[in-house]
Amino acid sequence: MTSTDAGGLRPTKQRLAVAEALAATEGFQSAQEIHELLGRRGESVGLATVYRTLQKLAEAGEVDMMRSEDGEAIYRRCSDSHHHHLVCRDCGRTVEVEGPAVERWTSAIAEEHGFADVSHTLEIFGTCRDCR
Amino acid sequence: MTSTDAGGLRPTKQRLAVAEALAATEGFQSAQEIHELLGRRGESVGLATVYRTLQKLAEAGEVDMMRSEDGEAIYRRCSDSHHHHLVCRDCGRTVEVEGPAVERWTSAIAEEHGFADVSHTLEIFGTCRDCR
DNA sequence: GCACTTTTGACAATCATTCTCAATACGGTG
DNA sequence: CACCGTATTGAGAATGATTGTCAAAAGTGC
Numbered sequence: 001m002t003s004t005d006a007g008g009l010r011p012t013k014q015r016l017a018v019a020e021a022l023a024a025t026e027g028f029q030s031a032q033e034i035h036e037l038l039g040r041r042g043e044s045v046g047l048a049t050v051y052r053t054l055q056k057l058a059e060a061g062e063v064d065m066m067r068s069e070d071g072e073a074i075y076r077r078c079s080d081s082h083h084h085h086l087v088c089r090d091c092g093r094t095v096e097v098e099g100p101a102v103e104r105w106t107s108a109i110a111e112e113h114g115f116a117d118v119s120h121t122l123e124i125f126g127t128c129r130d131c132r
Numbered sequence: 133m134t135s136t137d138a139g140g141l142r143p144t145k146q147r148l149a150v151a152e153a154l155a156a157t158e159g160f161q162s163a164q165e166i167h168e169l170l171g172r173r174g175e176s177v178g179l180a181t182v183y184r185t186l187q188k189l190a191e192a193g194e195v196d197m198m199r200s201e202d203g204e205a206i207y208r209r210c211s212d213s214h215h216h217h218l219v220c221r222d223c224g225r226t227v228e229v230e231g232p233a234v235e236r237w238t239s240a241i242a243e244e245h246g247f248a249d250v251s252h253t254l255e256i257f258g259t260c261r262d263c264r
Numbered sequence: 265g266c267a268c269t270t271t272t273g274a275c276a277a278t279c280a281t282t283c284t285c286a287a288t289a290c291g292g293t294g
Numbered sequence: 295c296a297c298c299g300t301a302t303t304g305a306g307a308a309t310g311a312t313t314g315t316c317a318a319a320a321g322t323g324c
Binding site for chain 1: 199203204205218220227229231233234237238241242245246247248249250251252253254255256257258259260261264
């Protein structure tokens, strides 16, 4: 698989366009932003299609989805291993980080309280060097 | 301060009602749910007021706000120290957990990458004993 | 009670996201 | 290549949470 494929889905030109837009950008973007970007580049893709494609890519684990502070869903291409994000709250620059210790800690805490099928979300926000 | 005060704001009956609704409930609730609850209890409070009150309480650190998986803002009364949540994805039961190790880890990682003014969000989801 | 500021509530307005459904594109098959 | 059945698309309507508006009502200090 390449970095711009469509995640095992039928590779229509719309899906390729969305995957490419994600591949071409560093940080997180909303569905709306991707839709606009594609429009500007002349590869217009319907808004509903952008939403559907992003959801499928996220389900397939091809991209990461998280919520911005105001609850908007934002997406970013990502590696396939489990990881978290360190995001610059000004420019959106993102660093993927891993923390085996955190993974272990969350599972342990959850089990201790009798919770099963544990998952978790962890995002770190800060201001990066260039934005200071 | 008591568990049902209004967080230093002018204590109108609407704010007291919202604070009380939060105090009376275990898990996270959306603004809509609180609005309905108050309506059923006969202490009807305008929806916009519920939203405004919750936002102010959250700003004042009187309640925790987080986003459910579908992006809805949900609120819960909380202790004032920094902590995270272990939430049952079926019944919404919530346990506050602390993890000094995680706090240290996030700061360290962020600094290592040159990020300042670091904050983070961490939520753990699972199925609690009673929902299995 | 009075003057002044804050808060409220009903409703309109936003905005992201989802739904609907007919038109279109795919992919495989003969 | 023509054809068929299914998956996908797009335009626009519908939904639903959240926010804005603004005149009326309530809290505060005097």
